[in-house]
Amino acid sequence: MQHSELLHRFFDEGLDEPLEDVLFGQMALDPELRREFVSHLKLHTIIQEDVAGITTPSHVSRQLFASLGLGLPEAPLPEPAFGLRDSAGAAWARLRTLVAAHRRELSVGVFSALATALLLMQFTVRDVPILRPIPVAMESRVQEAPVTEPAPSLQESRSLTTGAASRVTSPDASVTSPDAFVTAPDVASPDGNGTAPGVASPDGSIAAFMPPTADAGMVPMVNNGSAIAVSNEGVTVADIPDAVAIERIPSPADGAREPDGETARLPFGDVVIAELPVIDPPWQFTQPGPRENIFSNLIFELRRLYGRSYPEVDQQHNSFNVFENMAISVVSKTTEHHAFGLEYGRENFGREFHRSAEPQVPLLSFADPSSAEVYRPPAQAVAGPQRENRMLDVVGAVWKLSLPEYGMFDLVYPYLRTLVGATKLGPVGKVRAGLEMYPSNYSMLNVGIEGGMLRYMVDDIPYYTAKLNFTFGVALAF
Amino acid sequence: MAEDYSNHSDEQLFAAFKLSGKEKDAAFRELFSRYERKVYVFCLRMTGNPDEAADVFQETFTRFYRQTLKPGESVSNILAYLLTSARNVFLNTRRNMVYWSPFDDEKIASHAPLYERSELLNMISSSLELLDTPYREAFVLRFYQGLSYKEISEITGDSVSALKVRVMRAKDQIRYILAPYISDLIR
Numbered sequence: 046m047q048h049s050e051l052l053h054r055f056f057d058e059g060l061d062e063p064l065e066d067v068l069f070g071q072m073a074l075d076p077e078l079r080r081e082f083v084s085h086l087k088l089h090t091i092i093q094e095d096v097a098g099i100t101t102p103s104h105v106s107r108q109l110f111a112s113l114g115l116g117l118p119e120a121p122l123p124e125p126a127f128g129l130r131d132s133a134g135a136a137w138a139r140l141r142t143l144v145a146a147h148r149r150e151l152s153v154g155v156f157s158a159l160a161t162a163l164l165l166m167q168f169t170v171r172d173v174p175i176l177r178p179i180p181v182a183m184e185s186r187v188q189e190a191p192v193t194e195p196a197p198s199l200q201e202s203r204s205l206t207t208g209a210a211s212r213v214t215s216p217d218a219s220v221t222s223p224d225a226f227v228t229a230p231d232v233a234s235p236d237g238n239g240t241a242p243g244v245a246s247p248d249g250s251i252a253a254f255m256p257p258t259a260d261a262g263m264v265p266m267v268n269n270g271s272a273i274a275v276s277n278e279g280v281t282v283a284d285i286p287d288a289v290a291i292e293r294i295p296s297p298a299d300g301a302r303e304p305d306g307e308t309a310r311l312p313f314g315d316v317v318i319a320e321l322p323v324i325d326p327p328w329q330f331t332q333p334g335p336r337e338n339i340f341s342n343l344i345f346e347l348r349r350l351y352g353r354s355y356p357e358v359d360q361q362h363n364s365f366n367v368f369e370n371m372a373i374s375v376v377s378k379t380t381e382h383h384a385f386g387l388e389y390g391r392e393n394f395g396r397e398f399h400r401s402a403e404p405q406v407p408l409l410s411f412a413d414p415s416s417a418e419v420y421r422p423p424a425q426a427v428a429g430p431q432r433e434n435r436m437l438d439v440v441g442a443v444w445k446l447s448l449p450e451y452g453m454f455d456l457v458y459p460y461l462r463t464l465v466g467a468t469k470l471g472p473v474g475k476v477r478a479g480l481e482m483y484p485s486n487y488s489m490l491n492v493g494i495e496g497g498m499l500r501y502m503v504d505d506i507p508y509y510t511a512k513l514n515f516t517f518g519v520a521l522a523f
Numbered sequence: 524m525a526e527d528y529s530n531h532s533d534e535q536l537f538a539a540f541k542l543s544g545k546e547k548d549a550a551f552r553e554l555f556s557r558y559e560r561k562v563y564v565f566c567l568r569m570t571g572n573p574d575e576a577a578d579v580f581q582e583t584f585t586r587f588y589r590q591t592l593k594p595g596e597s598v599s600n601i602l603a604y605l606l607t608s609a610r611n612v613f614l615n616t617r618r619n620m621v622y623w624s625p626f627d628d629e630k631i632a633s634h635a636p637l638y639e640r641s642e643l644l645n646m647i648s649s650s651l652e653l654l655d656t657p658y659r660e661a662f663v664l665r666f667y668q669g670l671s672y673k674e675i676s677e678i679t680g681d682s683v684s685a686l687k688v689r690v691m692r693a694k695d696q697i698r699y700i701l702a703p704y705i706s707d708l709i710r
Contacts, residue, residue, distance in 0.1 A: 053691050057665070084698055087705045092666050095644045101563040105577040106555075112581065113588050115548055 048078055056085045149355045153511040157496040160476040164446050164461050342378040344386075344489070347371070348518030352495075354395035354434075355511045369393075369436060376445055378522075384445040388464055389438070394510050396433040396470075398503040437499075439473055441466020447481070457482045460491070471501040477516065489520040528553040533601045551588060554601060559584070561668055562605050568663045569613050571652040579616065583609040600677070606668065607678045610660060617656070643704055650700040654693050661686050662693035 051068045054060055060068060072078045110116065144151060350370045372390025379385060441464040452458040462477040479493025495514035500507060528536055528550055539550035562583055566576040586608050598604045651659055657679075664675045665686075672683040672690075679686070698705065 050691075053694065057687075057690065084702070084705050085694075088694070088698055088701065089666070091643060091647055091701075091705075095647055096564055096667055098644060099560070099564045099567055101559050101580070102573070102577065105563070105580060106559065108577075109581045109584050112585060115551070 048075070049081065052078070052081055052085060056089060150509070150511045153355070153496040153498065153513055156478075156494070156513075157474070157476040157498070160461050160478045160496070161463060163478075164444070164463055164476075344376050344378060344384065344520050344522045346374045346376070346489075346491075346518050346520035348374075348491075348516050350390070350392055350495070350514045350516050352393060352512050352514040354393060355513075372439070374443055376443055378447075381449060382447055384443075384447065386443045386445075387441070388443045388466070389440050391436055392439050392512075392514075393434055394437050394468070394470075394473075394499045394512060396431075396435060396501060396508065396510055398431055398501075398506070398508045400431045401504050431503075435470065437468040437470060437473075439464075439466050439468055441473065441475075460493075462493070464497075468499065471499060473497060473499045475514075477514075479516070481520075487522055489522065491518045491520065492516065493518075533557075534599075537598055537601065555584065558602055558605055561602060562609055564667055565606055565609055565663055566613065568648065568651055568667055569610075569656075569660060571648055575616070579609055579612045582612045586612070600674070602668075603670075603674055603677055606664065606670075610678060614656070643701075646701060646704060647697065650697050653700060654696060657681075658689050658693035658696070661689040662697070665690045666694075 048068065048071050051060065051064060051071075055065065055068055072082055348371065350372065352370060368391050370390075370392055372388055372392070374386055374388035376384040376386030443462060443464050445460060445462045448459045448461070457480045460479060460481050462479075464473075464475040464477075466473050466475075475495055475497035477493040477495040479491055481489055481491035483489050493516045495516050497512045497514065499510045499512070501510070502508070528539065531539070531550075531553070533554070536550045536554050539546045540554065541547075542550075559580075563576065563580050566579040566583070567573060570576045570579060583605060587605060651663070654662065660679060661675060661681075664670045664678065665672070670678075672686050675681075675686050676683050681689075
């Protein structure tokens with residue numbers, strides 16, 4: 046008896062144990078017989094599915110019963126109604142199955158989403174430019190105001206200003222400082238924020254450090270016997286009618302400095318400090334960075350990628366092996382945090398897709414069409430699941446976020462980096478998180494984990510390949 | 524109120540069906556509910572056409588309802604009776620039809636590759652149509668109805684050995700037709 050006939054009998058009526066042993070023994074040796082076995086198995090599976098999917102149409106049964114003069118057949122029992130708990134359990138089970146099946150893509154996606162979210166969050170935070178003293182000539186805006194009227198109440202005093210007014214007194218109001226950055230020990234804000242930097246000038250010309258941030262907006266101005274209001278337009282007393290000496294506002298610092306309960310009336314007048322509105326210049330790409338010229342802001346980086354592409358495709362590629370899985374980029378540092386630039390790289394991306402038989406894609410191009418016909422692969426060879434490990438040129442725009450404030454040991458600093466680019470197969474997006482180290486002022490080493498996603502089309506069907514890279518790079522700056 | 528026949532055997536149901544009134548209707552309903560699906564599967568896979576299958580199906584049960592009312596008529600195996608009746612109806616409807624379906628490579632090659640499961644099931648229906656009627660009915664009765672060769676022999680009147688050969692050849696032909704799709708599933 047032939048082995049194929051044994052196979053038939055095995056699936057049809059079953060075999061005796063000795064014959065079954067013969068069949069399986071032969072299958073262990075013969076791969077073609079094994080394929081035939083699987084083919085039988087699949088056919089029976091398909092038949093079972095086919096039988097399970099066939100039901101008698103209800104209208105056919107109704108017509109039959111009507112033609113026989115019988116009542117309509119009873120409607121089939123409805124599907125058992127599952128409770129909310131059952132539905133939730135089923136949904137949870139489906140979700141777990143989906144997560145398990147796509148765990149790799151999900152992990153890359155979650156990593157990329159987190160890194161992107163961090164990038165976007167940080168991007169919305171206004172970058173702090175380098176602080177520079179801004180000399181402000183105020184002598185023309187300062188006027189003397191004699192203290193003649195009773196002091197207004199605190200509320201009235203606050204109402205004089207547009208912001209949250211601070212009332213400041215000083216026993217040594219004639220303090221002067223040659224240093225433009227003086228922290229006046231006697232200036233306190235009513236909300237306990239502590240002291241604010243200030244400067245007093247005996248000659249009425251005031252140079253003030255005016256940081257454009259809200260935290261540093263309290264600018265005390267002290268002048269002999271004058272009431273001074275400071276606004277973002279300068280210093281004036283004309284806007285403060287009848288500003289007079291008023292009671293001192295206790296502050297936490299007062300307890301330590303005035304144990305004897307010194308009365309808090311100013312002998313010379315009142316100082317009303319208006320909170321400066323935040324000067325928020327629009328962020329621009331041309332905003333100067335930490336260095337002086339554009340060339341000194343450029344960073345050239347060469348990096349190596351050690352990638353893993355999903356679905357896992359381990360076939361060899363037929364590309365030339367120069368500059369494989371490497372990338373070079375140029376970024377311009379626009380602020381201490383942000384840098385923008387371009388990157389070019391060559392990188393493996395595994396592809397797994399299903400190719401239909403038509404249209405066939407010739408593997409080689411020939412000038413003579415008849416040659417193409419000869420070398421055209423048969424439809425069945427091209428059709429079906431295909432796996433590739435293409436080496437692709439990747440070109441894209443880079444946005445890098447440095448985070449120097451989170452440096453560790455003054456040695457390594459975290460960074461995030463995103464790339465939006467293109468390959469000849471389709472768009473690619475990558476997000477990287479890692480650490481960078483500056484051995485010198487002109488060099489940098491970095492490592493990172495990079496998640497990427499490539500989208501490509503085959504036979505008008507979109508496919509996605511996720512990839513996880515470990516990268517190591519060196520950079521030069523000037 | 525009609526008796527509940529769901530726990531009755533086929534013989535008991537048939538005896539009740541020979542009665543009249545509500546018992547008859549209830550017994551017929553029960554027999555119908557037991558075998559209507561098997562009969563419809565046979566009709567559909569033999570005809571390959573839902574409309575034609577519906578006609579054969581209705582004619583089969585109509586004959587069953589009317590012929591068994593004759594005095595002295597008895598049925599031992601109701602499913603075999605129904606399938607035999609369905610086969611006869613099917614053969615009658617096809618007898619005068621011009622029906623020729625060559626089994627050749629050209630027709631096979633005309634089918635575009637299909638990868639969806641549902642389309643694969645349609646493919647097996649199409650491939651059944653390519654078989655000659657004796658092979659198709661043997662294959663359907665064996666693998667779709669799960670009947671033994673002896674039961675098939677009672678329905679068709681052919682010998683068991685002949686039926687075995689037919690089933691094996693029919694299966695080989697279907698495997699040959701579906702080879703690209705089955706191999707696609709295997710990969």
